[in-house]
Amino acid sequence: xxxVEAQAAPGRRSLGGRRRRLGDVxxxxxxxxxxxxxxxxxxxxxxxxxxxAWPAIRHFSLGFLTEQSWVPNVGHEIYGAASFLFGTAxxxxxxxxxxxxxxxxxxxxxxxxxxxxxRGPVTALVETLAAIPSVVIGLWGILVLGPFxxxxxxxxxxxxxxxxxxxxxxxxxxSGIFTAIVVLTIMILPxxxxxxxxxFLAVPRELKEGALAxxxxxxxxxxxxxxxxxxxxxxxxxxxxLGRAVGEAIAVTQVIxxxxxxxxxxxxxxxxGDTLASKLAASYQGATTHLQTASLMYxxxxxxxxxxxxxxxxxxxxxxxxxxxxxxxxxKIAAKSQTAGAAS
Amino acid sequence: xxxxxxxxxxxxxxxxxxxxxxNRVMEAGATLAAVVAVGILCILVFSVARRGWSELNWNLLxxxxxxxxxxxxxxxxxxxxxxxxxxxxxxxxxxxxVGILIAIYLSEYARPRVRSxxxxxxxVLAGVPAIVIGIFxxxxxxxxxxxxxxxxxxxxxxxxxxLPFATRAVQEVLALVPASTREASLALxxxxxxxxxxxxxxxxxxxxxxxxxxxxxxxxxxTAPLLFVTxxxxxxxxxxxxxxxxxxxxxxxxxxxxxxxxxxxxxxxIGFVLLLFILVTNLGARALAARNRxxxxxx
Amino acid sequence: MDEVPxxxxxxxxxxxxxxxxxxxxxxxxxxxEQVFDVQHLTASYGGRPAVKDVSMEIxxxxxxxxxxxxxxxxxxxxxxxxxxxxxxxxxxxxxEIRYHGQNICSRDVDSVAVRRRIGMVFQRPNPFPKSIxxxxxxxxxxxxxxxDLDDRVKAALERAAxxxxxxxxxxxxxxxxxxxxxQRLCIARxxxxxxxxxxxxxxxxxxxxxxxxxxxxxMHDLKRDYTFVIVTHNMQQAARVADxxxxxxxxxxxxxxxxxxxxxxxxxEKIFTAPGDKRTEDYxxxxxx
Numbered sequence: 001x002x003x004v005e006a007q008a009a010p011g012r013r014s015l016g017g018r019r020r021r022l023g024d025v026x027x028x029x030x031x032x033x034x035x036x037x038x039x040x041x042x043x044x045x046x047x048x049x050x051x052x053a054w055p056a057i058r059h060f061s062l063g064f065l066t067e068q069s070w071v072p073n074v075g076h077e078i079y080g081a082a083s084f085l086f087g088t089a090x091x092x093x094x095x096x097x098x099x100x101x102x103x104x105x106x107x108x109x110x111x112x113x114x115x116x117x118x119r120g121p122v123t124a125l126v127e128t129l130a131a132i133p134s135v136v137i138g139l140w141g142i143l144v145l146g147p148f149x150x151x152x153x154x155x156x157x158x159x160x161x162x163x164x165x166x167x168x169x170x171x172x173x174x175s176g177i178f179t180a181i182v183v184l185t186i187m188i189l190p191x192x193x194x195x196x197x198x199x200f201l202a203v204p205r206e207l208k209e210g211a212l213a214x215x216x217x218x219x220x221x222x223x224x225x226x227x228x229x230x231x232x233x234x235x236x237x238x239x240x241x242l243g244r245a246v247g248e249a250i251a252v253t254q255v256i257x258x259x260x261x262x263x264x265x266x267x268x269x270x271x272x273g274d275t276l277a278s279k280l281a282a283s284y285q286g287a288t289t290h291l292q293t294a295s296l297m298y299x300x301x302x303x304x305x306x307x308x309x310x311x312x313x314x315x316x317x318x319x320x321x322x323x324x325x326x327x328x329x330x331x332k333i334a335a336k337s338q339t340a341g342a343a344s
Numbered sequence: 345x346x347x348x349x350x351x352x353x354x355x356x357x358x359x360x361x362x363x364x365x366x367n368r369v370m371e372a373g374a375t376l377a378a379v380v381a382v383g384i385l386c387i388l389v390f391s392v393a394r395r396g397w398s399e400l401n402w403n404l405l406x407x408x409x410x411x412x413x414x415x416x417x418x419x420x421x422x423x424x425x426x427x428x429x430x431x432x433x434x435x436x437x438x439x440x441x442v443g444i445l446i447a448i449y450l451s452e453y454a455r456p457r458v459r460s461x462x463x464x465x466x467x468v469l470a471g472v473p474a475i476v477i478g479i480f481x482x483x484x485x486x487x488x489x490x491x492x493x494x495x496x497x498x499x500x501x502x503x504x505x506x507l508p509f510a511t512r513a514v515q516e517v518l519a520l521v522p523a524s525t526r527e528a529s530l531a532l533x534x535x536x537x538x539x540x541x542x543x544x545x546x547x548x549x550x551x552x553x554x555x556x557x558x559x560x561x562x563x564x565x566x567t568a569p570l571l572f573v574t575x576x577x578x579x580x581x582x583x584x585x586x587x588x589x590x591x592x593x594x595x596x597x598x599x600x601x602x603x604x605x606x607x608x609x610x611x612x613x614i615g616f617v618l619l620l621f622i623l624v625t626n627l628g629a630r631a632l633a634a635r636n637r638x639x640x641x642x643x
Numbered sequence: 644m645d646e647v648p649x650x651x652x653x654x655x656x657x658x659x660x661x662x663x664x665x666x667x668x669x670x671x672x673x674x675x676e677q678v679f680d681v682q683h684l685t686a687s688y689g690g691r692p693a694v695k696d697v698s699m700e701i702x703x704x705x706x707x708x709x710x711x712x713x714x715x716x717x718x719x720x721x722x723x724x725x726x727x728x729x730x731x732x733x734x735x736x737x738x739e740i741r742y743h744g745q746n747i748c749s750r751d752v753d754s755v756a757v758r759r760r761i762g763m764v765f766q767r768p769n770p771f772p773k774s775i776x777x778x779x780x781x782x783x784x785x786x787x788x789x790x791d792l793d794d795r796v797k798a799a800l801e802r803a804a805x806x807x808x809x810x811x812x813x814x815x816x817x818x819x820x821x822x823x824x825x826q827r828l829c830i831a832r833x834x835x836x837x838x839x840x841x842x843x844x845x846x847x848x849x850x851x852x853x854x855x856x857x858x859x860x861x862m863h864d865l866k867r868d869y870t871f872v873i874v875t876h877n878m879q880q881a882a883r884v885a886d887x888x889x890x891x892x893x894x895x896x897x898x899x900x901x902x903x904x905x906x907x908x909x910x911x912e913k914i915f916t917a918p919g920d921k922r923t924e925d926y927x928x929x930x931x932x
Binding site for chain 2: 021023024026027028030031032034035037038039041042044045048049051052102103105106108109110112113114122124125126128129131132133134135136137138139140142143144186189190193217218219220222243246247248249250254277280281284297300303304307308310311312315
Binding site for chain 3: 530536
């Protein structure tokens with residue numbers, strides 16, 4: 001064929017030339033810019049929010065963190081994050097304490113105990129729980145869960161355990177810290193369960209069979225093999241759940257009642273409260289003064305720092321302890337927990 | 345090589361009945377936990393469905409909110425439906441191409457150190473609470489712009505939320521493409537970029553579609569990013585993204601905070617529709633994804 | 644066969660059944676045109692050499708076989724010829740490979756242009772997940788050979804002895820073909836863009852004997868127009884198809900490192916009947932490897 005000469009002309013055509021093809025430059029360039037943009041976005045978020053908060057940071061500096069009052073009276077403005085830090089800590093950690101063991105148990109059930117034909121469907125159901133938008137859970141929380149707790153659970157708890165400061169006067173509306181804790185527990189349950197399930201699946205069969213062959217019961221095998229193996233990943237999974245709870249703004253603000261003035265730090269679980277995230281969500285209508293806006297931004301900065309720390313801690317834990325975490329592909333798990341719904 | 349935590353005493357058969365009891369209790373506990381979780385899901389869905397179904401009517405989706413405070417005229421949330429469609433659609437249109445580009449960069453071109461750095465950054469981005477993203481977009485685009493936010497701002501906020509997720513989904517599909525087809529193409533003297541676009545990407549279309557659908561299902565229900573950015577709205581129908589647009593999740597949120605039972609009823613109804621949409625898209629996309637995965641690898 | 648001394652190894656016919664009629668004698672060196680001139684090639688992964696100091700010439704319109712035990716760097720070597728090793732990040736190379744006088748290993752040579760002229764068929768058939776027609780058309784379109792696309796596709800399939808089997812179903816997916824058909828499709832795909840050289844990295848190792856025979860016949864017919872370099876772990880195959888054979892073996896270095904090196908390179912007959920190096924003799928008579 002005539003074209004043989006033209007195309008494959010040996011030696012007659014030089015093989016050198018543009019080492020970089022235009023198409024490669026364009027594709028790599030565009031893709032690289034996109035990646036750089038994503039990185040820049042992260043930095044920009046931190047910078048921008050801090051910038052907006054700067055007037056408040058300069059005005060209050062670290063005292064902001066211990067100030068309990070939030071008084072927007074013009075002329076006598078006092079703002080402080082302590083109440084919200086308290087609220088965030090209480091709701092998130094208690095929710096984690098409740099959801100954690102429950103979720104791990106679910107993970108165990110799905111990997112060790114459930115009959116084969118149930119594993120898929122039940123896993124799908126648990127993951128579906130995560131897909132429910134937080135605003136819908138909040139709606140249900142206000143109109144269904146809250147009244148239920150107010151009418152049936154809180155009076156009972158107050159009656160039985162009222163001597164404990166925690167279980168004080170039941171709320172009149174069904175909103176309060178207690179309701180928020182229940183809601184948060186429901187929300188972080190699927191995430192930690194999904195992570196636990198992935199981790200338990202990654203435990204090598206030989207290890208498990210080795211223990212069982214010694215005549216251990218299933219529970220003893222789990223305690224001896226599965227838990228130690230998955231330990232790092234479990235902790236990281238719990239941190240992911242914590243991050244989710246801390247960042248949840250919508251459902252929490254719907255059910256937590258909201259504090260006013262100086263009623264911040266109190267020990268009655270049934271009373272009103274506020275978290276960093278819920279306070280921000282509640283203030284979307286706009287602030288009245290510059291200082292108030294800046295103070296709200298200051299809250300956002302604190303929330304951001306908190307979330308980042310928890311997030312990075314989870315990643316570090318995986319690298320340090322997570323043999324099974326890495327094997328199970330922890331970032332894949334983290335991604336799955338994103339499908340479950342990041343903080344909203 | 346005895347596993348940790350097992351002592352001779354544990355295995356001694358004298359203890360067997362007690363050990364078996366402990367085992368039974370633990371197993372029952374785990375099963376109970378699963379039952380509780382499924383139960384909660386059922387209660388939630390059933391609750392929403394029951395209350396929402398009775399309130400569902402065509403008016404809801406086609407009429408705008410009534411400005412007549414005392415009348416019983418038809419009233420709906422059509423403007424929110426329109427707004428949600430526009431904002432979520434725009435967000436997907438922004439995120440998907442960017443996510444695909446980043447995924448291509450990470451899986452085809454980036455050096456290992458760069459790749460892990462960018463991946464960590466994406467994980468960090470994923471860990472930013474949605475409300476902070478909303479505040480960020482507010483600070484970036486709304487403050488000082490004179491307006492009270494717009495559809496574009498809302499779409500931008502949602503796309504930030506979607507990005508890490510979409511990128512990872514595309515990365516996973518890219519990884520499924522066998523290296524041998526890339527090699528075959530390169531060996532033919534096909535340049536790298538052409539190989540990526542004409543050979544690798546077409547094999548990932550199915551996965552990208554399902555990933556995109558999942559991402560949409562994810563953000564359709566997001567409220568927090570939109571609160572600051574596009575919530576001061578009038579009650580008219582708007583389709584243009586340069587307007588502040590009402591959205592379904594924000595509507596549910598606002599109605600739930602009001603004491604008016606009529607608004608509550610509407611909130612249940614659109615909450616039900618939203619939930620249905622998300623669940624159906626979720627399950628559908630997952631089924632599609634499983635089928636795709638089987639097609640690409642199970643041969 | 645010539646008279647061979649008593650100490651010589653067994654004759655090639657005793658080792659393998661060879662169709663003596665089909666084997667043409669290799670022309671004398673002066674009549675041969677050089678395509679590749681490999682000079683002191685050392686290829687390493689992560690600093691550790693896989694092959695050391697290989698020097699040989701590859702000639703036009705001949706089938707050159709690379710044989711040797713596992714791990715002697717045959718695949719590494721052949722992948723150097725079309726710059727496929729560039730895809731491996733830890734790869735590095737010393738020495739030169741002169742293709743028609745030009746060193747294709749130098750940085751400013753465009754690897755895409757190299758692969759345009761020096762094609763490759765891989766161990767496992769790797770057709771694109773497209774139709775049979777598009778598999779071949781893709782390479783043609785990218786390389787700007789769009790004229791008479793249908794004719795070119797047909798010609799390539801005919802040369803690969805596949806047209807009779809698939810001519811009527813070109814639009815079907817290539818993945819539905821059998822292994823042997825897929826590999827012949829990969830060959831058709833490679834020769835469609837009219838390269839000068841086709842490299843084959845153990846092309847029949849995943850195929851059954853009948854498919855293998857088909858591919859060997861192909862090479863025999865096509866070497867009129869192309870130059871073939873084939874890596875094979877199957878000595879009998881080398882004896883059947885190759886005009887020239889290069890024997891690589893594993894050597895050990897000073898610090899206990901293992902690497903491959905070229906032991907002997909000559910006309911196939913000589914390698915199998917009267918090898919010069921004892922290692923070659925040991926290998927071809929099956930005493931090791």
